[in-house]
Amino acid sequence: MGNDILEVFANTLGNLENGEKLKELLMNAIDAKIPVTEIIEKGLRKGLETIGNKYEGGEYFLSELLYGSDLTNAVFEILKPYLQQLEADVKGTIVVGTVRGDMHDIGKNVFKMFAEASGFKVVDLGVDVDPELFINAVEEKKAEILGLSALLTTTISEMEMVLEKLNSAGIRNKVRVILGGNAVSAEFAEEIGADAAVLDAVQGVQLCKEWMGE
Amino acid sequence: MSTNRERFKQVLHHRKPDILPWVEIIFEETLMRWFREGLPADEVSVIGYEIGRGGTFFTNWPIFKGFGKVYDRFGCQSFFGSMPLIDVGPVPRFKQRKLSETEKHADYLTETGAIVRRPKRGDFEFYAMPQFIEFPVKDKKTWEEYKTRLNPEDPRRYPKDWEREGYIERFETYQKGPTLLRFNGFYGFGAELMSIPRFVTAFYKDPELIREMLEYWEYFTIETIREVVETLKNRIDVIYWWEDMAERHGPCISPKLFREFLLPHYKRVTGFLKKNGIDRIMFDSDGNLNPLLDEIIEAGCTGLWPLEVNSGMVALEIKQKYGDKFFLIGNLDKRELAKGGEAMRKEVDSKVPILKELGGYIPSADHVIHVEFSLDCFREYSEYMKSILPY
Numbered sequence: 001m002g003n004d005i006l007e008v009f010a011n012t013l014g015n016l017e018n019g020e021k022l023k024e025l026l027m028n029a030i031d032a033k034i035p036v037t038e039i040i041e042k043g044l045r046k047g048l049e050t051i052g053n054k055y056e057g058g059e060y061f062l063s064e065l066l067y068g069s070d071l072t073n074a075v076f077e078i079l080k081p082y083l084q085q086l087e088a089d090v091k092g093t094i095v096v097g098t099v100r101g102d103m104h105d106i107g108k109n110v111f112k113m114f115a116e117a118s119g120f121k122v123v124d125l126g127v128d129v130d131p132e133l134f135i136n137a138v139e140e141k142k143a144e145i146l147g148l149s150a151l152l153t154t155t156i157s158e159m160e161m162v163l164e165k166l167n168s169a170g171i172r173n174k175v176r177v178i179l180g181g182n183a184v185s186a187e188f189a190e191e192i193g194a195d196a197a198v199l200d201a202v203q204g205v206q207l208c209k210e211w212m213g214e
Numbered sequence: 215m216s217t218n219r220e221r222f223k224q225v226l227h228h229r230k231p232d233i234l235p236w237v238e239i240i241f242e243e244t245l246m247r248w249f250r251e252g253l254p255a256d257e258v259s260v261i262g263y264e265i266g267r268g269g270t271f272f273t274n275w276p277i278f279k280g281f282g283k284v285y286d287r288f289g290c291q292s293f294f295g296s297m298p299l300i301d302v303g304p305v306p307r308f309k310q311r312k313l314s315e316t317e318k319h320a321d322y323l324t325e326t327g328a329i330v331r332r333p334k335r336g337d338f339e340f341y342a343m344p345q346f347i348e349f350p351v352k353d354k355k356t357w358e359e360y361k362t363r364l365n366p367e368d369p370r371r372y373p374k375d376w377e378r379e380g381y382i383e384r385f386e387t388y389q390k391g392p393t394l395l396r397f398n399g400f401y402g403f404g405a406e407l408m409s410i411p412r413f414v415t416a417f418y419k420d421p422e423l424i425r426e427m428l429e430y431w432e433y434f435t436i437e438t439i440r441e442v443v444e445t446l447k448n449r450i451d452v453i454y455w456w457e458d459m460a461e462r463h464g465p466c467i468s469p470k471l472f473r474e475f476l477l478p479h480y481k482r483v484t485g486f487l488k489k490n491g492i493d494r495i496m497f498d499s500d501g502n503l504n505p506l507l508d509e510i511i512e513a514g515c516t517g518l519w520p521l522e523v524n525s526g527m528v529a530l531e532i533k534q535k536y537g538d539k540f541f542l543i544g545n546l547d548k549r550e551l552a553k554g555g556e557a558m559r560k561e562v563d564s565k566v567p568i569l570k571e572l573g574g575y576i577p578s579a580d581h582v583i584h585v586e587f588s589l590d591c592f593r594e595y596s597e598y599m600k601s602i603l604p605y
Contacts, residue, residue, distance in 0.1 A: 016418065058505060061468040062461060063414035070415050101333060103345025106410055107461070127345055128318070128333055153549060154584055182462045182501075182524065200463040 005029045006043040013047025014054070016064055019071055026078055036082040037089060040117075044075055048117050052202040065201070066106075069113045076117075090121045092212045095137045096147035097125030098181075099158035104151035107180055111147060111201035118205050120145075120212075131162045135169050143175055145208055148194075150181040159184070160192040167193075176211050180204050218291050222392040223451050226494045226517065228538045228574040234566075234603040236290045237543060241582040245284065251589040253284070288596040293454065295391025298381075298442045301371045302397045302435070304363035308350075321347065326406065327360070351407040354423050360407065361430060366437035378445045385449045392451040395442065397435060399457035399497075400428055400476045401467060410466060417471050424475060432479040436486050448491035455515065460501025462525045472509050484514025494541070500581065501525045507532065511539050520544035520580045527580070529565060533572050541574040548579040554591040559598060566602055577603075 051068040054060040166172040179197040189197035198204040221231035307325040327350030496517035502525040521527040521544040529545035550561035569575035
């Protein structure tokens with residue numbers, strides 16, 4: 001029965017159906033005493049996977065991705081009291097932020113939500129972040145991945161500065177660096193010594209999962 | 215010998231001019247840099263065409279002070295040649311003011327009612343790209359409140375001395391480039407008033423609000439521009455329909471939602487324009503518009519700008535697929551142009567000669583000339599472009 005509920009839940013989320021229906025299914029799953037880890041794994045993540053696949057396949061666009069994020073946030077709100085059960089299940093820690101001089105955050109926020117729903121612990125430093133703050137956060141949180149975002153052509157040079165500071169601090173080999181945002185490209189990532197540049201949040205989370213051996 | 219305006223119009227109508235026009239939009243911060251690098255201020259007079267920019271649109275951009283001569287100096291044209299002086303923004307404006315500041319940034323209320331945060335570290339705080347932290351429309355109630363500023367009948371939308379014959383005469387005798395009418399599209403206005411996330415998710419969460427807003431925007435747009443359109447008719451060379459509705463992956467709104475919600479409204483506005491002899495309608499959007507091009511044609515639009523290379527827009531492919539259904543402006547990779555030298559020449563050579571022969575194309579960087587362009591770099595680009603523009 002649990003699997004039936006979760007399958008309907010995953011389909012409802014993946015197809016972006018009515019949010020109220022989604023909440024009702026979630027409550028049914030909780031009432032049926034399905035473990036939260038299972039709800040997240042077989043319901044939420046499966047649904048998000050469908051959204052991600054449809055986005056990558058050109059059926060969904062930013063409007064659908066953001067609505068999917070909204071639905072997921074609503075689900076997380078309901079699951080909050082149970083979330084401590086998941087602490088042991090964290091896939092890894094990602095530090096993210098938009099680089100200094102750049103105030104854009106839509107892509108970063110979508111990435112954060114998808115990464116959290118995929119089991120990562122995400123430390124979000126916000127926008128207009130000084131290079132030193134990235135370094136401090138990576139060291140302090142022992143992050144496996146650092147995500148740098150920039151929309152503006154004029155601010156991508158900041159990414160290079162962060163990479164330089166990672167090198168100077170002697171921790172470059174301890175963290176993978178992923179670049180996102182309109183201004184970046186694979187060539188640029190290679191040029192400045194980052195590990196990857198991704199086109200969008202969905203690709204970014206997929207790559208992080210691969211890096212963590214999933 | 216044709217005028218700049220004639221050349222521009224010829225290309226928009228897929229005819230070949232004697233010399234290919236070249237347009238750019240030079241960012242305010244870039245001009246500030248160039249002044250420091252030796253651009254003579256006395257030759258770059260500030261003229262009074264700030265009307266039509268800044269607060270009069272939903273772009274929430276600092277008021278642009280003119281700098282008209284700088285384009286002549288480099289041999290290119292500004293998009294904003296002559297613009298009918300009508301106000302398509304909120305009337306009355308919100309009073310623009312600084313709300314608070316910290317060491318790092320300052321928060322401002324814009325003339326359109328948003329709150330933006332500007333970083334302080336730039337040389338020119340007011341010209342730096344802002345982060346929007348609050349938007350004026352959040353729900354039906356705040357939309358109803360905002361609507362009171364969107365009355366098309368408000369007499370302040372037209373010049374006080376507006377009079378049909380007089381304005382026709384002025385537009386006949388004073389033409390500093392293409393005559394352009396600029397207003398905000400059905401996506402652009404909503405995203406500017408509500409924020410991108412709130413607006414695009416409202417199509418799912420509150421479709422009735424979206425329908426109502428779009429319905430009103432159609433009414434507001436047509437009724438606000440009606441007098442100037444019915445007066446000047448095809449003296450208006452091109453419509454500049456600001457949308458900015460795509461990111462690198464694709465449109466911010468899916469083709470399905472575009473068709474269901476937006477398309478009928480576009481059709482009615484373009485129908486009104488075409489009935490008045492205006493059929494050059496340019497769709498202005500950054501990002502990857504490829505998945506929406508069929509819909510944009512169906513909407514009645516006939517041109518595209520800026521065709522961002524980094525988002526996968528390829529002018530030559532669009533030209534090959536759609537022929538004369540679109541005139542195209544832009545598509546020169548600003549990142550390559552800003553490098554100067556061989557990289558700049560390679561970028562220009564790979565696109566301009568072939569598109570020039572195919573017609574219906576005006577070269578331009580694939581967005582504004584941003585602050586990474588040094589004065590020397592732009593001079594070099596200018597000299598190279600001028601050498602290849604004549605037919």
